[in-house]
Amino acid sequence: xxxxxxxxxxxxxxxxxxxxxxxxxxxxxxxxxxxxxxxxxxxxxxxxxxxxxxxxxxxxxxxxxxxxxxxxxxxxxxxxxxxxxxxxxxxxxxxxxxxxxxxxxxxxxxxxxxxxxxxxxxxxxxxxxxxxxxxxxxxxxxxxxxxxxxxxxxxxxxxxxxxxxxxxxxxxxxxxxxxxxxxxxxxxxxxxxxxxxxxxxxxxxxxxxxxxxxxxxxxxxxxxxxxxxxxxxxxxxxxxxxxxxxxxxxxxxxxxxxxxxxxxxxxxxxxxxxxxxxxxxxxxxxxxxxxxxxxxxxxxxxxxxxxxxxxxx
Numbered sequence: 001x002x003x004x005x006x007x008x009x010x011x012x013x014x015x016x017x018x019x020x021x022x023x024x025x026x027x028x029x030x031x032x033x034x035x036x037x038x039x040x041x042x043x044x045x046x047x048x049x050x051x052x053x054x055x056x057x058x059x060x061x062x063x064x065x066x067x068x069x070x071x072x073x074x075x076x077x078x079x080x081x082x083x084x085x086x087x088x089x090x091x092x093x094x095x096x097x098x099x100x101x102x103x104x105x106x107x108x109x110x111x112x113x114x115x116x117x118x119x120x121x122x123x124x125x126x127x128x129x130x131x132x133x134x135x136x137x138x139x140x141x142x143x144x145x146x147x148x149x150x151x152x153x154x155x156x157x158x159x160x161x162x163x164x165x166x167x168x169x170x171x172x173x174x175x176x177x178x179x180x181x182x183x184x185x186x187x188x189x190x191x192x193x194x195x196x197x198x199x200x201x202x203x204x205x206x207x208x209x210x211x212x213x214x215x216x217x218x219x220x221x222x223x224x225x226x227x228x229x230x231x232x233x234x235x236x237x238x239x240x241x242x243x244x245x246x247x248x249x250x251x252x253x254x255x256x257x258x259x260x261x262x263x264x265x266x267x268x269x270x271x272x273x274x275x276x277x278x279x280x281x282x283x284x285x286x287x288x289x290x291x292x293x294x295x296x297x298x299x300x301x302x303x304x305x306x307x308x309x310x311x312x313x
Contacts, residue, residue: 016143018134021127022039071100154182260275260278
């Protein structure tokens, strides 16, 4: 890997915990979710010094039960990234892509069931099965988001955005922005070459987009409902999932917007054409979006956020 990515979220003190197992995890500046190679080997129960133990283990399995070349390559060629220590010293560390990690766990678990592991290897499958009882390809990145604090950061970013919009438009309907699903924001970020961090620093940019494609188009009756009601606070339910606090009618509209974004092939021009046909501007929407001539909303939310995390760990 030619480019060395830095850590955007995560620290030594914030591992992914699955019962007594700890998996050091990080999210890089390119949005990739990683678990450290050393952390994986230790979590699976290997206490030796070999840096190639995991790939050697998988290659042993590969002799009897073929593993995809892509997975072997992912494990054999970990990603190097820079860690910023609390003492000010930086060092390089290697990580395995989170999805590749889950795939490797499944390979080990299946090899155990099919009788391909020797006596010394069977003990490692116990940790693997324990990990797989909680984590899979669909939720591993969400678990890492929660462990590293990225989930908390996203919720704070949404709250910051809705407060910014309500303050600058004097329209309380914008408080419902914090109930929008992550997928909605992330698709817009991808189309605008933005991300959660830059959005938190410059809320006027994503705010203007949401003003144009959502609130300026929804019907008057729904607008009034949103203005006179307040979103409930989101609490986690069993399974570490936040309860659905979206307004039912607004939720339908956001789902429609998402379908148009996907139908457009993520082309902004095509999306606008589809949007104008499906949801034309509401001529009665009189709320004005303020003009910003400079970046008046500078923020150090990320650094403050990291300090908060350290206090609660």
